[in-house]
Amino acid sequence: MKKVYLAISCFFLIGSAAHAQYDNNPGSNHGNKFEQLGTMISDPNMYRSASGAPGPKYWQQRADYEINASLNDDKQRLDGTETITYFNNSPDPLTYLWLQLDENQHRKDSQGSTAGESKMQDKMSLRQLQMIMGNNLDLGDHILSVKDANGNPIPYTINETMMRLELPKTLKPGEKFKFKVAWFYNISDRLTIGGRGGYEYFPEDKNYLYTMAQWYPRMAVYSDFQGWQNKQFIGSGEFALVFGNFKVNLDVPADHVVGATGLCQNYSQTLSAAQLKRWNQAQTSKEPVEIITLAEVKDRMKGHAQARKTWVYEAENVRDFAWVSSRRIVWDGMSTQIEGGKKVMAMSYYSPEAYPLYRRYSTKVVAHTLKVYSQHTFPYPYPSAISVEASNGMEYPMICFNYGRTEKDGTYSEATKNGMIGVITHEVGHNFFPMIVNSDERQWTWMDEGLNTFCQFLAEQDWDNNFPSQRGPAYKIVDYMKLPKNELEPIMTNSENIARFGPNAYAKPATALNILRETVMGRKLFDYAFKTYAQRWAFKHPTPADFFRTMEDASAVDLDWFWRGWFYGTDPVDISLDSVKLYTLDTKNPQINARYDKEQFDHNLQHISAQRNREEGTRFAVEADTSLKDFYSKFDRFAATPLTQESYQAMYNALSPEERSFYESKNYFYQLTLSNKGGLVMPVIIEWTYTDGTKEVDRISAYVWRKNEQKIDKVFAKTKEVKSIRLDPYRETADIDEDNNSWPRTLTPSRFELFKQQNLPRGATAGANPMQQQSIKKQP
Template identity: 80%
Template structure:
């Protein structure tokens, strides 16, 4: 075999950081493909090694009966609730922990002190509030705490957690009923911050109340950590217990109330016309405006002194939230989910959101429920509601979103897509974590990451050209390029993450999309992901349960993937360092002579010979023909009768298989690749042939298992290769595309002369073509 060296690209590279294990720290292999082993929780009778709930899996239950009164003049909420707590655990309990999330807003709260702060050239009121604090009377005020017989219970409050001493040990299988009376001053959500609170509209002197984390609620007691009583500081969200709710909300008579679950007294709270429209919406294929914009504009002018009580109920939910205001439109339509269930998709929004929400919101709710149901399980609840509140937060069957038009009714494309994305995302949270009930305070990615991945699926099924910002592999590259001191693994507690959005939302969503499209394939991934969702619906999963189920249901060993993407911070950077080209010496003088002559001529085309020719130098052997002897006329590469006869004798002695190999022109390409980033990934190679055709070849990440830093691989081709590209479709989040090709291709960078300032959440920072078109028409 003759070796013909075509081209080698050898680049000087800096040393990459490779995460090492204790088992084999000095080796170039056996680390990234080591099984997770002790990094996962041990399986037991509660959680099996397959990732499914074990035969003795249990979880607690808490039922709530709540009556609350909203004071629209003082922005205060008073409530009384009865909680029935069921101890389904095998453990006797001597005390319980209750969450008082409103205490996060207390003026002397711990969460207001431990974050860094800096001065800026431009400071908002909220920036200053964060530095100076406030002197408002915020936080929960416990009026009384008694058992079912009216006896006072002993309790102590530690920031956002209240420990209640039980009068006697609560044995396994027993239940305990107790009653809490409380009140708190509702905070201005736009200045104090937080998820729940009010927004004031000075132009019409009205309030929008989005009531979340508004009642004392049970902390989770689980088999894997006991009481989850980690403090609520505003970042890590919630771990909650499933239960049934009966809620009575007393509000001004001209307010509309929407919330978790279903309302059982619309006949007493709606007008006859509104009640009729509600009945129409139950079978409508388009959203029906039940509380109309005209009605809202009329009632915004006055403030009712009379009051109404709205009765809502919900079964098997982990939380309850609601909205109340006199300045909201309400529309709804029936949505049919696979499996025959009919769900009411609904939206609640103010006049400023009407141009966007009336057209899109309820249809987005319906679309989200259908897509998520297809990829997980049929949506089990009777309703899902999107509320415009210049916000982005989720609760069972209701969520608060953003998306407001300008005063002239126009809006930018950025505002439209921000609204579309947040509605899909927050409605999608009904599945993760409202039903697949992971612990958000411990592992944000288990709800935000999984939900953002499903959001990406729903966005892409909404519009094939949807500009999804999280999900495609290329979108995470800038984050993965950051210095190591600005990164942390996905498997990091919520409170300790520096860049929360990329880490808890984007990176896990990207990882799952890579699993689906590149590592596992859609068929295997979709089955395994749906298995996880079914196994853990209405239960409390952990990361181990997810990792194990994905492998158990697919027969794909993914420990290397979880290790790299979820437990590590190494980026993906696979470099194509060199390409060597080999071809078979056929011994055929007619073929090899032509090839060797071309090669020899190429070797004589050095720069001096080329410039001598350009200068018109008269060469001696051309000026004096007598200098040319036999060798001056002899073609040493030409086939001779003797060489042909020798080749034919050799060829006749070949077996049929050997002859076939000679006849099929084979080209061999030896590729040297290095893992500069550290995160092992599959190889996706695009071959472009001399005839213009292309071929994509996919090789499992296991190619790195014997050398995690450098590999060499030979490929046999039947056509000459013109160029090679690694990761041609940007599937792996490779942070440096400049070392992915042969011959090298360099992507030009661009710069901005000016950088526009960021606007408020959901606002457009660019042009508003809709407004511009109106101006032109006028």
């Protein structure tokens, strides 16, 4: 650190008027990162306003479903018929409709099966080999017929996972069209074929667990901003769907238990008297009640009923419908009260393998998630929320599939427990994003996964202050953001084009939102704006522009620079503290200045040549010949004289009272030189540690970079001497290089270890299981 005296001057520096700034200023050190988004987002119109709210002529389509489905537990096949009533609320006449046939992804010749990369490795799992070899299974949707309400055939064309219906006449604005589809498909083994829906087989008791998702032909979205959303489903990009009402009849083996989207209308026909009584008890219980008990499940697993039962479910204003069916399901539930006083049934369905974890935690995690999300968005509107253990992780309205099985002895590691809590929170949270705030997942995964992962982080931290959240804290995204640019893509990238799906679509947007909340906007402004967005777009179809605009509109914070950097760019955060200079006041007092002046004078004479001459015993000329010494050989050039003292006193007497007060105070001026090595502009957070051991934190807005986006100087006035300085002390900006954040520079220790790589199933952990180890230790 360089120490410099600052001479006091009594005048003001008048700056010249700022010159005009232009967007897209290549080659310059400013005028780029802080420009408005402009044409990077769509223009506002009558459907979507400049404020980010739905416009006065906003519209969206609707589709109602009546479905009859029959599950064949012997052949693993699902047969179904459905009647769809489609409402054209758009201003456009439609001559055809698009439906999604997502099961076609499993066909051996589908784009999803053939378009992915593959390569051989030293160790290959059976599933990896099967993905390369393909399969000869008869998978995918078999459309038996498509007819109008009068039974007349409707021409249709199937293109991969999309089916186009040719309407018998133009469907005009304000009209509706009813048609029927008959279909079947062979259910795939979810653990070997992959995908979100399917079955899992348990050879020890010869039973199946069916998680039925994307199981019926579904209407595609027709919207004001893109027309038909008919991009093919090839795996990563999930679903854009239409809201509507569902009535679903599910015909299954009589000893199966079914959980589904919506409310069951006939528990009195599907449950025993004892089970129905427990169901009624659960309606008011504050603790989970086992409606289907573990003992009942173990008894059911021994046989296979030939009789059938039909479970009837109805759901209003939902975008999708999913269900679970098996004879090896424990079912518990309890009533939970969310914001606004509404009561919701929180429920869990799980196999015996998950019982020790799910019985203790699952339903309570469901209830906790609903409460926290409701506080940050809107009161949960649906009557129930279900967590199903299925060695999986996927979400649908009111029901989701998660993992969380224990070891065979009932023990589990802490990592397994925390992973289960995290995935349940995440999947239940999807009820809000995108099941209600209904973004287009096929195009913008982050609007679904990123926003939800951010809210998941809030819920996890409300669950336990020490919960080890894997996504949300800024430092967790550093390893991803420091990757080479050719391995990265902006958050605003189509789902199918993302190389590292988890970091890009889940972690980075969640981190960005947490930084917005904690560092850029502050909790109060952020929470209000985020809740405004959620409430504006509940049960509607928002786009990124609607989110960006609402966050600014409701907070009066210009965030275009933030969206540019975090969502449209790949630059990382790396702010370097390059140098520190200390300036103190030159008092002109000869008695005070004498010591400093002498130290500086002597220091300047201590060059290497003078030092080595002394070490070699050089006999200097002025010592050999004393006649060379004169007045200045004995003169004390630093001693105060009456003249210098008189000059100082005259200067001091001329000071005003304000200047004298400043003059007599002890001030230190620290000039910090900061460089933006990463490229992503961010606020500067500075922790000062003083020589007396106390600390102070200064927070500087990101706008400090607006005149120079690469390098800045900033002076800080302090009343105490500084011992050390550290940037980003709480690791809240995702700075990828903390080694250049400190003055003086500090050594960052690290460690490494040798390990043997393992391939583990989803939800399993390679970490220690102290519960199991302790159990073994106690055995005789």
